[in-house]
Amino acid sequence: MDANHQNNRIKQNAHNLLANELVNLEERWSKWPYKNTTLLLISLVVFFYLAKTPAVDNLIRQAGDLGYFGAFIAGIFFVSTFTIAPAAVVLYHLADKLQAVEIAILAGLGAMIGDYLIFRFMKGRVFVELRPLFLKYGRPYFKVLFKSPYFGWLLPAVGAFIIASPLPDEAGVSILGLSKIKRWQFFMIALVLNAVGIFFVVSAARLI
Numbered sequence: 001m002d003a004n005h006q007n008n009r010i011k012q013n014a015h016n017l018l019a020n021e022l023v024n025l026e027e028r029w030s031k032w033p034y035k036n037t038t039l040l041l042i043s044l045v046v047f048f049y050l051a052k053t054p055a056v057d058n059l060i061r062q063a064g065d066l067g068y069f070g071a072f073i074a075g076i077f078f079v080s081t082f083t084i085a086p087a088a089v090v091l092y093h094l095a096d097k098l099q100a101v102e103i104a105i106l107a108g109l110g111a112m113i114g115d116y117l118i119f120r121f122m123k124g125r126v127f128v129e130l131r132p133l134f135l136k137y138g139r140p141y142f143k144v145l146f147k148s149p150y151f152g153w154l155l156p157a158v159g160a161f162i163i164a165s166p167l168p169d170e171a172g173v174s175i176l177g178l179s180k181i182k183r184w185q186f187f188m189i190a191l192v193l194n195a196v197g198i199f200f201v202v203s204a205a206r207l208i
Contacts, residue, residue, distance in 0.1 A: 067094075067097070067098070068098070068102070068106055070090060070094060071090075071091065071094055071098065071102070071103045071106040071107045071110070072106045072107065072109060072110040073090075073110060074087045074090040074091050074094070074107055074110065075087070075106065075107030075108060075109060075110025075111040075112075075113075075114065075194070075198065076110040076111065076113055076114040077110075077114065078091070078107060078110070078111050078114070078194070078198065079111050079114040079115050079118070079169035079170075079173075079194070080114065080169070080170065081170065088201065091103060091107060091198065091201060091202055091205070092202075092205045094202075095202045095205040095206045096206075100199055100202045100203050100206060101199065103198065103199075103202045104195045104196070104198045104199035104202060105195055107194070107195070107198045108191050108192075108194045108195025108196075108198055109191065109195075111169070111190065111191075111194035111195075111198065112187060112190040112191040112194060114169075115163070115169055115173050115186075115190040115194070116186065116187070116190065118169070118170060118173045118174070118177075119173045119176060119177050119186055119190075155175050155176065155179035155181075156176060156179045156181050156185075156189070158172075158175050159172040159173065159174075159175035159176035159179065159189075160172065160176075160189050160193060162175065163176075163189070163190065163193045163194065163197075164193040164196070164197060169194075173190075176189070
């Protein structure tokens with residue numbers, strides 16, 4: 001009886017310690033000012049790992065058998081540095097079956113959605129957390145740029161240029177997230193620039 005009673009007390013104490021530790025962790029997490037930034041970093045690590053697995057690569061490539069819907073899916077993955085290669089392969093093979101304009105429009109819509117997912121998360125949460133930190137510890141000329149009247153139009157221009165270029169869309173979308181660009185403006189920029197870029201990629205593939 002005494003041994004059982006002692007074991008029960010040990011288990012109860014361990015349970016109480018674990019419960020208290022979980023409560024403390026929850027309280028510290030609720031007070032942590034960079035929750036969304038931390039979640040973003042964790043999700044990126046997981047995404048980078050999964051994006052390099054053969055299963056994900058094969059899944060993206062199989063989208064090429066879905067015709068128009070496959071072009072749309074490939075467009076979603078076309079915006080990321082880590083999935084652009086298999087997505088480009090899908091678009092390359094679709095160029096033999098579909099018209100370049102059709103692929104550009106559908107894949108452009110998919111790319112617009114992919115960019116918006118990045119834009120929405122970055123603008124709505126992460127930059128809100130990081131902006132005070134950046135202004136406090138950033139270099140003086142960056143602080144001046146943030147408060148400059150040119151800041152409002154310069155960032156969208158730079159972000160749009162990066163989206164239209166071969167550079168990763170994540171960088172351009174992140175820069176647009178810092179600006180005061182409206183949602184409908186972002187949709188138009190992302191759709192047009194991605195569609196034009198994909199059109200040139202598909203057109204070049206048809207010539208090879």
